[in-house]
Amino acid sequence: MITIGDKAPDFSLSGYLADDIKTFKLQNYxxxxxxxxxxxxxxxxxxxTEITALAKQWEDLRKTGAELLAVSTDSINSHRAWAKELGELPFPLLADFNKRVAHQYGVLNEESGTAMRATFVIDPDTTIRWVNILSGQVGRGTGELIRVLRALQTNRSCPADWQPGDVTLS
Structure with missing residues (x-):
């Protein structure tokens, strides 16, 4: 599995965003x-619940300067239909229909053929800086994702429960 300190594997996937289908490549970021x-x-x-939570906190996430790429093993047509049901989303839904990217990142559940509930934060040098994988029964906290992203961006040691504006350790 890809882990902290590894270079993020490049990929190219079709994605649905704003009623349009485009190709998204990690190298473009x-x-x-x-x-x-x-x-x-x-x-x-x-x-x-996770996708709509991300959409609700989109402005806070954008303030970090980060780009969000949501990936599942569903088809692009499934993404289009789902996005229309949820209400248009401010970030793309990428179709890893052949499961290659989930496998590359080590998060493919071989039994179900779906991606695990996994988040990777990748820095501007394409290095994996944070990995979070949860049980299929537990939703991720968007606030915690934003907090960790902001902490990583300080490039300093941040103590437990650190919040933006708090003192760092180094």
Whole structure:
């Protein structure tokens, strides 16, 4: 599995954004922070709660300067239908239909054929700086993702429960 300190594997996936289908390549995000957000499936029970939470906190996430790429093993047509049901989203839903990227990042659940609930924060040099993988039964906290992203961007040691504006340790 890809882990902290590794270079993020490049990929090229079709994605749905703002009623349009485009190709998204990780290499196009060099010099930017990227949140690579794997989720199990469109039209599932838990995933819409995570995706809509990200959409609700979109402005806070954008203030970090990070780009968000949400990835599942669903098809682009599934993404389009799901986005229309949820309400248009401010970030792309990428279709890893052949499961190559989930496998590359070590987050493919071989039994179900879906991606695990995994988040990778990638720095502007394309180095993995944070990895979070949760049980399929537990949704991720968007506030914690933003807090960790901001802490990583300080490039300093941040104590437990650090919040933006708090003192860092080094």
């Amino acid at each position: 060099k010099n930017k922070w990227v949140v690579l957000f794997f989720y199990a499936a469109d039209f599932s029970t838990l995933c819409p």
